[in-house]
Amino acid sequence: MMRRNLLFYPEEQSPMNKIPTSAAVLCAFLSAGAQAADLTVSAAASLGNAFKEIAAQYGQKNPHVKIRLNTAGSGVLLQQMVRGAPVDVVAFADQETMRQALAKNAVDAKTHKTFALNSLVVAAPANSPHTLGRLNGLASPAFGRIALGNPNGVPAGRYAKAALEKAGVWTAVQPKAVITQNVRQSLDYIARGEVDAGFVYRTDALLMKNKVKILHTVATTEPVRYPIAVAAQSKNKAEAQRFADYVLSAHGQNVLAKYGFRKP
Numbered sequence: 397m398m399r400r401n402l403l404f405y406p407e408e409q410s411p412m413n414k415i416p417t418s419a420a421v422l423c424a425f426l427s428a429g430a431q432a433a434d435l436t437v438s439a440a441a442s443l444g445n446a447f448k449e450i451a452a453q454y455g456q457k458n459p460h461v462k463i464r465l466n467t468a469g470s471g472v473l474l475q476q477m478v479r480g481a482p483v484d485v486v487a488f489a490d491q492e493t494m495r496q497a498l499a500k501n502a503v504d505a506k507t508h509k510t511f512a513l514n515s516l517v518v519a520a521p522a523n524s525p526h527t528l529g530r531l532n533g534l535a536s537p538a539f540g541r542i543a544l545g546n547p548n549g550v551p552a553g554r555y556a557k558a559a560l561e562k563a564g565v566w567t568a569v570q571p572k573a574v575i576t577q578n579v580r581q582s583l584d585y586i587a588r589g590e591v592d593a594g595f596v597y598r599t600d601a602l603l604m605k606n607k608v609k610i611l612h613t614v615a616t617t618e619p620v621r622y623p624i625a626v627a628a629q630s631k632n633k634a635e636a637q638r639f640a641d642y643v644l645s646a647h648g649q650n651v652l653a654k655y656g657f658r659k660p
Contacts, residue, residue, distance in 0.1 A: 433458075433635055436482050438466045438473045440489035440551070440622070441578035442514070442597045446655040447487070450648050454639060461635060469578035471549020477502045483627040484636040487511070487643070489579075489597075490551035494623040503625035507637060511644050512622040512657040515598040516555045516614040521589040521607070528611040531559060534593065535568035543582035543594025544573040551620075552579040556595040558617040583608065599656040621660065 439447045444467040451463040466473070466483075470493040477483050478500055486503060488494050491510075497503045518534070520526055526538055534542060545553030553575075560566040574591055576582045582594040587607040597620065601610050624643055626636040642648050649659060 433460045433632065434462045434464070435484045435632065435635055435639055436464045436466060437485045437487070437639065438468070438476065438483045438627075439487040440470045440473070441467050441580045442489055442552070442600055443467065443487055443622070444580065445603060446599075446652050446657065447643075449654075450643060450651050453647060453651065454642050458638075461639075463639070469545065469550045471546070471551075472577070474500075474502065475549075477627060477629070480629075482629075484630040484632060485624065485639050486627055487622060487624040488551070489514075489620070489622055490554065491618075491621050491623055492554065493551060494625065497625070502628055504628055504630075504633070505625075507626040507640060508623055509625070509640070509644060510621045510660040511624050511648070512652050513660055514620040514622065514657055516552060516559070516595060516616050516620055517598050517601055517610045518593050518612040518614060519583075519586050519596050519601045519608045520593045520611050521586060522605075522609050523589075524592070524609065524611075526592065526611065528593070531563040531612065531614060532565045533612075534560070534572075535565045539592045540572060541574050541591040542569060542572045543576055543585045543591045543596075544569075545579055545582055545595065546575050546577065550576070550578055552582070552595055552597060555616045555618075555620060556614070559614050562617060602656045622657070 447465055451465050455463055470488040473486060474493055474497055498505055518528055544556055547553040547557040560569050579596050579600055583596045583600045585591045586594045587604050601608050624640050626633055626640060630636045
């Protein structure tokens, strides 16, 4: 279905005055149909690059669909949904946020699926002299500032806090934490050398491997799983489901693998 640009004329000059009523109705129907195919996809910040490419591919195969990609921390995405922001598909960076979305009836439960896996790492600026054999090494004075996503709404921060608590060093590391709004902000701080280290996903570190280096892969208390679902408020659930299915398809999985994500 091709989009048509609508031109506006003074009433006496309008070409629509010369078109039969049935044709005018058809034009209105086509325009409404194009709008109905628009999708808003909200994705965790760490999915930004991969989902941008997936959305572009999907758009090429389905030219009648216009995808608006919205990326942020998973907790922010959930709050946007709950407050009524238009969303058709949502992809979070952890199961906990999806559980909260399900509890609030913000997503269609039967559409919920895990589509990717990731790993949490401690990264440092590429020119950093530091090494890190174990997680409790972050308690050392050598690490003065540590970027950490807000554990109350950022999955990477939640994973990090749980791992630090298990290692017995959360109390020592917390005062050093530079709290960020999402994992990409943590990555930015590391790349610019504004912190000594930070918690990001392996996929994030790989995006900037010329500016950051991985010091340690964190043994998280639960696997880093990414779930996707159709939003309960979606006005185009059929198309939203087709997009979610595309993410889970071989095409979508190949793009995710390109950016370092693993199959569930």
